[in-house]
Amino acid sequence: MAHRLPRVVGALYAALIYGFIFLPVVVLVLFSLQATTLPVPPFTGPSLRWYDAVLSDRRLTAALGNSLLVALLSSALAVVLGFLAAWGLARFRPPGSGLWRALLTLPLMVSYLIIGMGLLILLNQLGAPRSRVSAGIGHVVINLPLCFAILYSQMGEQQARAEQAARDLGAAEWQVLLLITAPMLWPALFASFFLSVTFSWDEFIIAFLLTRFDTTLPVEIWNLLRAGLNPRTNAVGALVFLVSAVLVASIELVVLRRRRS
């Protein structure tokens, strides 16, 4: 009897922790299936009417498109830049490479609010309009350090020697990058891209500060919330969560598959 108690306490503790983390999401998703107009108990669903409402709302679908565009393009750019920076610093060790590395990863410590404000002031000074492009630039700023850190950590000796072998066999530098370095780093490239997409996808502050008419989905959700609670906000929130969950799951899958092999 006595040895069972710690197990019970442990299970209870775990249930509390996971409940704390996931209960809000469960409530959000549950009441997105509400059949009536208020997302509060009692539960009257399930019904897909609010999903239908979201997908037929031009503003929301436009915001969804903007979010996808900004996430995919800014992540692609962040991965390419992070990859080149990691490769250059790992392979050629320019003078002061420690300082360069620190400078590249520093934005990880700066709050999104500060980055957004800084970019906003800069864009104002330059007279550039707030748009998807400026939000995308903001997302490159926050995701580049992450991509760089992930890719730099994967630039091992094994790759370095394979690159040497490729050069020895007559490969030009761009061929080494394209045919050896990138394919060997494929899982890390994949992971950093999808992680960037995940972060960009539900990023609010920078997108809020740097877009004006063509807003992204999180900003549009915030607009909805200002009008009060509505199962429509639940439905669109559930959609955002679903996309993030799929992205994270696909990263896990790739990383796990690599570990096993």
Place this chain on the structure above:
Amino acid sequence: MTATVEVRAVSHRFGDTVALDSVSLAIEPASYTVLLGPSGSGKTTLLSILGGFLVPDEGAVWIDGRDCTTLPPARRPTATVFQDYALFPHMSVGGNVAFGLRMRRVARGQRERRVQEALGLVGLPDAASRRPHELSGGQRQRVALARSLVVEPAVLLLDEPLGALDLKLRRQMQDELKAIQQRVGTAFVHVTHDQEEAMALADHCVVMNHGRIEDQGPPERVYLRPATRFTATFMGESTLIPGTVAGHRDGRVVIDTPLGRLEIAADGPSGGEVTLALRPEHVRNGPADGDGVPLGTGVVAEVVFQGSFKRVTVQGLAVPLLARLPAEHPVRPGDRLTLHCEPRHMVLLTL
């Protein structure tokens, strides 16, 4: 015949450490050259300079009649087999071997034929579609060899290629390397710290130490008549006996040693300190007869059974001696042995 590779007075340093100190070396076409030395002797640095991975501080490297000193690896007629093979893990074995040909824009049909030929040469004719991680260490070694040979380099550079293999496989691969080299007729330059490997493979053996070439030549000559004290003790074992030149008589050098006055047939120096090197297998058991040199009587301090012989350390002489006795000899520590040798087996060293 002109040399395939000519290394002219090459020096290189890493910070304050001199890795190579004015090294000159000629590598003949179709020869098997082994660079032998302990770690830190500069042998790997020299190989990197031949491969183009390092540009030497001083000196020049000529390959196939061209000055290649500053040419990058991709543009020189060399190919390297790396110590850890450095196979491309994301490509099949066939893809690995074809890589160099792809870079040279060889047409697909010809490429496939040459890949198949190269894999056949190294004894892996059916491995083209397999992945490197499915292969054993010895098989990866062969793939690395095929990948480098398929581009038909003027010189193949091998960086401790057998270091990662177990002893039995190493001896087997050693024989195959030699056979492959003779079949393709490419000049091979092979770096190792294993003197048995060096003697088994080399047409030309280069002994290196502290960034300098201590001795070079056919392995038999280097073993039997080493040029320096280092070579005498690194390439096999030797007992070194210090001595002073006392004079010359009938084309022989008279040397005073702790073992007494010895006469050696050599054109030695007229005076000064010298060293005599004596191989353990040339030390004979029993009192001297005829023109044998008595080495005295001593006490056996250590006996190590080595299979085909017993390695014996004898103390109590003027110089502790290493000797080899037949495996079936009942010698035990504490036994007294009287030893001698033939004067022709004593090698006079001045360096």
